[in-house]
Amino acid sequence: MIAEITRIRHKYLRHDKKFPHVWCPGCGIGIVLGSLIRAIDGLGLAKNDLVLASGIGCSGRLPAYVDFNTLHTTHGRALTFSTGIKLANPSLNVLTVMGDGDATAIGGNHFIHAARRNLNLTAIIINNQIYGMTGGQYSPTTPYGSNSTTSPYGHIEHAFSIADLAVTSGASYVARGTVYHVPALDKLISRGIEKEGFSVIEIMTNCHTQYGRRNEMSDPVTMMKWFKDHAVTTTRAKKMSPEELKGKFSIGVLTDIDKPSYTEEYQKIRDRAKGREVKS
Amino acid sequence: MIAEITRIRHKYLRHDKKFPHVWCPGCGIGIVLGSLIRAIDGLGLAKNDLVLASGIGCSGRLPAYVDFNTLHTTHGRALTFSTGIKLANPSLNVLTVMGDGDATAIGGNHFIHAARRNLNLTAIIINNQIYGMTGGQYSPTTPYGSNSTTSPYGHIEHAFSIADLAVTSGASYVARGTVYHVPALDKLISRGIEKEGFSVIEIMTNCHTQYGRRNEMSDPVTMMKWFKDHAVTTTRAKKMSPEELKGKFSIGVLTDIDKPSYTEEYQKIRDRAKGREVKS
Amino acid sequence: MTPEEETVRNSSSTEVQDEYWEKKLEMEKKGKKLFKQQIFLDWCKGCGICVAFCPRKVYEMDEMGSPVIVRPDDCIGCRFCELHCPDFAITIIKRYPDRRRRKSDGS
Amino acid sequence: MTPEEETVRNSSSTEVQDEYWEKKLEMEKKGKKLFKQQIFLDWCKGCGICVAFCPRKVYEMDEMGSPVIVRPDDCIGCRFCELHCPDFAITIIKRYPDRRRRKSDGS
Amino acid sequence: MKDDRYEIRFGGSGGQGIILAAVILAEAAAVYDGKKVCQTQSYGPEARGGKSKAEVVISDHEIDYPKVIQMDLFLAMNQVALDAYFFDFKPNGLLLVDSTFVEQMPTSRVIAIPFTRIAREKFDRELVANVVALGAVGHFCPAVSIEGLEKTVLKKVPAKTRDMNSQAFLAGVEAAQSFDLSRLPRSVISDEEREV
Amino acid sequence: MKDDRYEIRFGGSGGQGIILAAVILAEAAAVYDGKKVCQTQSYGPEARGGKSKAEVVISDHEIDYPKVIQMDLFLAMNQVALDAYFFDFKPNGLLLVDSTFVEQMPTSRVIAIPFTRIAREKFDRELVANVVALGAVGHFCPAVSIEGLEKTVLKKVPAKTRDMNSQAFLAGVEAAQSFDLSRLPRSVISDEEREV
Amino acid sequence: MARDQNGKTRLLQGNEAMVEGALAAGCRFFAGYPITPASEIAELMSVRLPMVDGTFIQMEDEIASMGVIVGASLAGVKSLTATSGPGFSLMQENLGFACVTEVPCVVINVMRGGASTGLPTSPAQGDVMQARWGSHGTHPIIVLSVSSVHDCFEITVHAFNLSEKYRIPVVILSDEVVAHTREAIVLPDRKKLEVVERIKPSMPPEWYQPYEDNSRGVPPMASFGDGYRHHVTGLVHDAHGHSTQRPEEIDAFQRRLFRKITNGFYEIQMTKSMLMEDAEVAVIAYGSVSRSALRGIRMARKKGVKAGLLHLVTLFPFPKMAVSGVLRQCRAVLVPEMNLGQISREVKRVNTSSKVEKINRIDGQLITPEEICERLREM
C-alpha cells in the first residue's frame, strides 16, 4: 500500500520536472509547496481547473513543480496575468504565488489594486524578508536594522506589513502563517482558496542562505525556531499587552469579510449592457 | 498701494508663462494653486530652495505657473524624481503635486513606498476622483456606482482611501482638505510642508467637466456646495455616529506622528560608513 | 498683511471654518468697513464661483458670461471670492472713503 | 487518510498548534502504535530539519550529511518531519507489526 | 484623378461645439449624399476653452490627403480662431463668421451672421449657436444637401432638444438666405496661379 | 603573439568554494607574479547546490579570449562536475580530482587526492577542502608561485580562520608533493595535430 | 451603438473603426489605461464588450494592462490593448514575455508627437523602431500600420488573424491623424470576413508538448482549463515548457520563434503599390503620411514627374522583397516620415543601388502633399 502522502505527491508533483527542486537545502518554499498541495487536495479541486501563477524569484519557481495550469510570469506582475485569466474564464481557480519583493516591491501596485477591486483571486505571499534569488538585497519587508547585501551598514527603511496593506486596500480575506506552523498553514491556505473575493495568505519563510546568514540565523533550523518563538496566534495576541507583543508577530486569520467579488459585479455590468442601460 | 494678495501673486506666479492658465473655468486646481502659494509665502520659504514637481494630468500642469524650481515629470513617477532631488540635496524643500490617478493608479507603488521610507517630502494630491486630462475615465478614487467614460454602466470598483493608504504605509503626516474650505487648506498644506518626514495632503477638488458633468454636478458651484455639505472636520467626525457619518468624509489632520525621516537616517549610514563599520 | 488676511491666516486651528463669513457678518454689525473689488477680466473665465458664493451678492453675471460688480458697498471683506477664484482674477482691497486719489488702480 | 493525518487536517480551528506533537506524546501513552519512516535519499538535501525537530530523536545525521533512521520504533507518528521536509523526502506510514509482508516498500 | 474636393473648416473656441458641427456635416454628406468624407480636428492643451478647429473634406472620389489644403468654406465662430486659421483660405473661398464675436475680416468674400446672438435671443441657449451656423453652412455648401444635414442634426442631438435644434437650424438657413453669394467680390488671383 | 596561456578549470558543486579558489589563484598570479589573468565562472539556476565551474587563464601577455580554450589543469571536486566539464581537456593536461567524491576517471593523466577527507579528518571542517585543493593546484601549476598563492589565501579568509587555512593549504601542498608528474603517461596526440 | 449596422454607411473615427475591427475579429477582452490619442478605443470597448459577454477592464497602468491581456489570451480569449508612446514604453517587458511564450494578442499604439510626454495631441511616427526593438533580448514580433479608417477596421482584423495563426503579438501603429479622422465606412458582412482561430491541440493530453516544433514552427495552443495542463514561462524553455540551459535547446527554441515568421513571410508582408507601373521615382510611406504621399505623387505627375507609391502596411518583418523591387525599378526613392528617419534606415539597409532620400517632420505636423511633390520634382 502506498502511503497517502506519497499518493498525494505523485498526484500533484510534475513528473517531467527534475527533482530535487532548485531551492537551497532546508528552504521553506518547499514546505509551502507541500502545504499548498495538501490544501488543494483537501478541497478536492480539479487539476484542470486550477491555475497557479507566479512572478520571478526563488518563490517564482514553485509552479513549475506542480501539475496544474502553471504560469511563471515577469517580476512583480503575476497578479496582472492572473487577473486576465480569471476575468477571461471565471470558472478557473486562480492562485498566485509571489515573493515579498515580487508582491510588495516591484509588484506593490498590482497588489493593492487587486485587493481594491476584490478580484476573486488567492494571493500566496512567501515572505522571506529578503531578495533570495538575486543574492540577498533588502526587500520592503526586511526588518529595520538588519543586514543585507545592499544595506551593509544596517537597514534604515521600515518594513511594510503586507497584511495591513491588504486590509487597507480592500482584501476580503487576509491571513498570516509560517513554515513552522504547517498544519495551521494548510488550513489558512485552504480557507483562502475557498473565499470569494481577494484573499491573501502571507507566509513567513526562512531564507537562511540570504537573510539568515547575514543576520545570525544561518541555518533553517535556527530560523524555524525563531518563527516558533515569535509567532503568536491572533486569539492569543488579543489577550496580550503591547509590551508582551513587542517583537512578536501574529498568525492566523486577520480579516475575513464578505462583499461581492469583481467577477460577480462584472456580470451585473454585462446584464445591464445587454439591457442597454448605458448610464452616462 | 498694491494689495497684499496681488503682491503675493506677482511674487510667485511666473511672468514668462501664459495666463489665464490651461484649466477649465472654475476648476479647483487654480484654487489649490492659490492656497499653495499662500502657504509657502506664510512659511517664508526661499523660492530658490523650493522644488515643486508634478506628474502628468491637469494637476501636473500646476508647477509651470509658479516661479520655483519646477519639474513636470512622467505620469505617476513624480515622487521618484522628488526622491532623487531630496536625497541629492537635502537642503531643498521638495513638494510634489499629483492627481488622484497620477498618485494612486500608475503611481500607487511609488506613493506607498515613499511613505514607507518616510522620505522628507510633501505630497499634495489633488483628488478630483477622475482622470481629468484624458477625458473622464475612472480613477482609483472614483466612487462606486458613479459614471465615467469607461464605466458607462456604472462603476463597480471600490475607491481607495488615499489617506488610509498613506497611514498604513507609514506617512508621518496625513491631512485632507477641500477647495471649498480654503483657509483651512492653507493651514493643512503649510503644516505638511513644515513636517519632517513624509507628509500627504489630499485635496478634494471639483472636476465638473469630466466628473461632475456625468454625475449630475455639471458646474463648479454645485460641486463646491457638495464639498461644503459632505465634509466634516475630524473633531466633529469623532462625535458623530456611523449613520450620521455615512456618505460624509472627514477633513483636517488625520495623522501626525514623529519619527526620523529618511534623510536623517541616511546621514547615520554615512557616519557609520566613514567609521567603516560595515555590518555584514 | 491686512487685518482680514490675518484673521484668515491665524485661525487658531486647522479646523475648518465652514461659515467663516457668517462671523464676518456679525463683525460687520459692529462697525461698517468699506472694500473695493478688482476683477482682472483678462484672466477671468466666467466660472461663476464669486457670483454664487458671495454672501452679500456683490457680483452678478452679465449677458456675456462675465461677473460684474453690482453692489460694491455691500462687501464685508470676507475674501471668499478672492480665495476661491481659480484664476486669480479677484482682489479685495480695503477702501478708504476719505482718500479717493487711487482711482487709477482700476475697477 | 490515516487517523494521524485526519487529526492534523481536522484540527478544529486555524489556531496554530505549536505543540501538536506533545498531544501526540500523551496519546502515545495510552496505546503504543508503530510507524515506519521512509527517506528518499535521492531528494533529500540534508538540511537537518527532520533531525532537529523530531520530538523522539528518531533521526541522526551521518558523516556525509544525510539523515539516518536510528530509533524507528520511537516514532509517535506526529508527522512533523513529513510535513516539514522541504524536499518531500520523508514518508511516515503506519506499521503493522503482525503483517510484515510489505517489505518491498523500501526503508 | 478628378479633383473635386470641397474643403470646409470650422474654427472656434472649445465648448462652442464646432467639432460636433463638423461631424454632423461630414456624416450628412456621407450617409445622405453618398459622398466620401474626411473629418479631422485639432485643439490645444487647454482642458476646456482655447481655440480649436475642425475640418471636413468632401469628394465624390476616394480622398487621399485627409486635411484641408485650401478652404472652400471657412466658418469662424470667433476672432481668435479666425486669425489663427485663416491662412490657407482659397482665393475664391467663402468666409462665414459669427458676427457676435468677430469684428475684423481678412477678406471681402465674407458673410457675417450673428449666430450666437440669434441662439441667445431666439432660443435663450447660446449652446445652439453651432446648429444655427450649421444651417447657414448647409445653405452655402454645394457638397451637401440641406435635407440630409437637417436629418443628421436631429439624429445627433438629444431627443428632448430636437425641436429647438430643428428651429435653430432653420434660423441659420433663413439668415443665410438673405445673402446673395454672387454679390461678393471674386479674387483676381486664379487658383492655378497659386499652384495648387 | 606568443601563446603562453596557462588555462585552469575548477569544477564542483555550489558551496564547495571553487569560485573562491579560482579567485585566489587569479589574484595571486596577478598581484604576486605580475601576470595577466582572466577569471570567469558559470553556475546553474539553483540557489545553492547544483554544479558550477570557475576558470582562470594566466599569461604573460594581454589575454584576448577570457575563457578556457583547452585546459592545462582541471581540478574536479566531484564526479558530476568532472563528467560535465571535462570535454575540453588538453591531451597533455593534468587532471586533479578530489578522490573523496570522484571514482571514474576519463584520462590516465590524473592525480587523485581526497581533499575533502583531508579537510574533514585533519581540520574537522569540510569547508576548507577548497584550500587543501588549492595547495595541490599551487604545487602543480607552473604559472603561479606557491608563496604568492599562500599569501593570497591568507588575505582572503577571515582573520580567525587564518591558521587553519594556512595548515590546510600546506596539507594540500604536501599531499601533492608525493606525486611525480613525470610518471604520468603522455598523450600521443600532439597539441598541434589538434589544431588549437 | 446598435450591433447590426453592417452594410450601412457609417461615419467612424479611426479609433472607433479599430474597435469594430477587433470585435469582428472575435476579440472579447480589452484591458487598458487611458492615454491621448488612444483613449476612445478603451471607452468604446467599455460600452461594447459587455454586450457580447466580453470583458473590459481599466487597469492601474499599462504594465498591468499588458499582463492582463496576456493572461486573458492564455485563458483562450482574443485580447487587445491600446495605448500611445509613454504607455507603449511601459508595456515592453510584458510584450516581450508574450513574444517568447507565444501568446497571441494585439497591441495598438496610436503614436503621438515627441519623445517622453512630447506633444500629446499631435501626430508623429516616432515609435516605429521601438515597436520592433523596444523589448530587451532577441525576439520576433509583427508590426503593422494603418492609414485610413478603412484600414483601421481591416488591418485590425488582419492583426488578430496573424496573431492567432502565428502565436505572436501583433503591434498596430496608428497615429493621431488616422485615429481621429472620421471617414465614411461600410462595415463588411461579418459572415464574409475571414477570421482565424488559434489551432488547439487534438492529441490526448499526455502527448501534448506545448512548445513542440512542427513543420509550421507554430505549436498548437491549449487554453488554461482545456485539460492540457502545461507550464508557461518567460525563461528560455524546452518543448515541454520547462526552463533549460542547454545550448542546443536554447538555440532550437529561439530560432523556431523566428522561423515561424519567416515561413509565413509572404502572407505577413503586406504592401500596396499605387501608380508604380511606369514610375521612375517612388515614395515609400506608411500611416497617414502615405496619404500625403499619394496626393503629392498625383501633384507631381501633373507636373510631369513619373512618381509612384509603395505603401507599407507591414513594417516588421520588413517587407524586403517589395522594397527591393521598387529600389531596382526606380532611380530614386523618397521615404517621408514624421520622425528623423526610421523606416528609411531599413530601406537603406536593403538598398544596393538607388538613391534613397528622406523627408522628415518632427514638429507635430502631418507632412503635406506639397512637400512631397516638391521633393519628387527635384529627384
Added chain:
Amino acid sequence: MARDQNGKTRLLQGNEAMVEGALAAGCRFFAGYPITPASEIAELMSVRLPMVDGTFIQMEDEIASMGVIVGASLAGVKSLTATSGPGFSLMQENLGFACVTEVPCVVINVMRGGASTGLPTSPAQGDVMQARWGSHGTHPIIVLSVSSVHDCFEITVHAFNLSEKYRIPVVILSDEVVAHTREAIVLPDRKKLEVVERIKPSMPPEWYQPYEDNSRGVPPMASFGDGYRHHVTGLVHDAHGHSTQRPEEIDAFQRRLFRKITNGFYEIQMTKSMLMEDAEVAVIAYGSVSRSALRGIRMARKKGVKAGLLHLVTLFPFPKMAVSGVLRQCRAVLVPEMNLGQISREVKRVNTSSKVEKINRIDGQLITPEEICERLREM
C-alpha cells in the same frame, strides 16, 4: 575596500571596475533595483557611496530607479543606475524623459540571455537596438559598450564625461561575461584622469534660458537650488522650458537635440582597430565577442588569412566613418554577435560594396575564437 589603492594591481570583476570608474568620474548617487547579472554594482555602491558622502538607494523597481537618478542629477549630482534586460525595458519611459530634458546620467545594462526572463546567468547582446530605440518617440542617445575589466573602468569614466558634456543620458552595454570576469587592473591616478563637469550658467539668473540654443547646441545647466529657477518638462518645450505647440519651436528644439550629438560626433565615436593595416577581411565586433574575435583573427592569421578587427566601443551614434573605412578596405566583413543580427544591420545600412556576413549565437554561449577563425577562412 580602502579608498586609495590606485597604482596597485588589483583583481576586479567587470562590475566592480564599473563602480570604480563611476566613483572616479565623480558619480555620487546610485539608485537601482537588483537584477542578475548587474546586482554587484548596486551592492558595491551601497558600501562605497556613503563613505564619500554620496547616496545609495535601492528603489521599489527600475522605473523608480530611473526617475530617482534623473532627479538627483537635476539637483546637481552625477548619477548612475545599473540593470539588465527586464529592468532596462522598464526604464525606457523615464530614460526618454532624461533625453528630452537633457539631464546627464549613466545607465548600465549588463545584458543577459534571451528576451523576457530568458537566461538570467548567460551572456548575450540582445539589447543593442533597444538601447537606441527602446523609448518612444524621436530622441537621441549615446550607447557605449565594454569588453574587458579595463574598459569597464575607462568607458564608465568616458560615459560620465560625455553625458555631462552633451547633457544626454549615456547607456553602457556590458554583458554577463565582461561583468563577471575578473582581471588584473591598475587603476589610474585620479589626478591624471580627465573628468568633465557640466557647464553651469554664468549669466545673471534673469538672463538664463534653460534650453537656449547656442553654437554647441548644449545649453548650460543650472541645478535646482542654484538660484536659476526654471521649469523642466517632458513636453516639447521652448527655450524657457515651457511647453509649446508651435511647429517652428518644436522643430528647432528637436533638431538641436540631435545637432549637439552630430557636433560632437568625432569625439563620441570611439573605435579601436587591431591588425587592420594589411587586412583583407575584417571582423567588426563589440563587447566580449570582440575578444573572441581578436583571438579568432590571430588564429586565422596563423593559417594565412589576412584578417583584422574593428572593435566598436561606441555603438550609437553609429560610428559610420570608421565602419565605412573598413568596408572600403576589405573584401568582406564579418559581424559576430550574441543576437540574431543587430549591429550587422547597421553595418549593412552604411555598406555600399563589401560582403557583410554574420555569425550569431543566441544560446547563451560566448561566440568562440574557433567559430570566428573558421568563418574568416571561408570568406
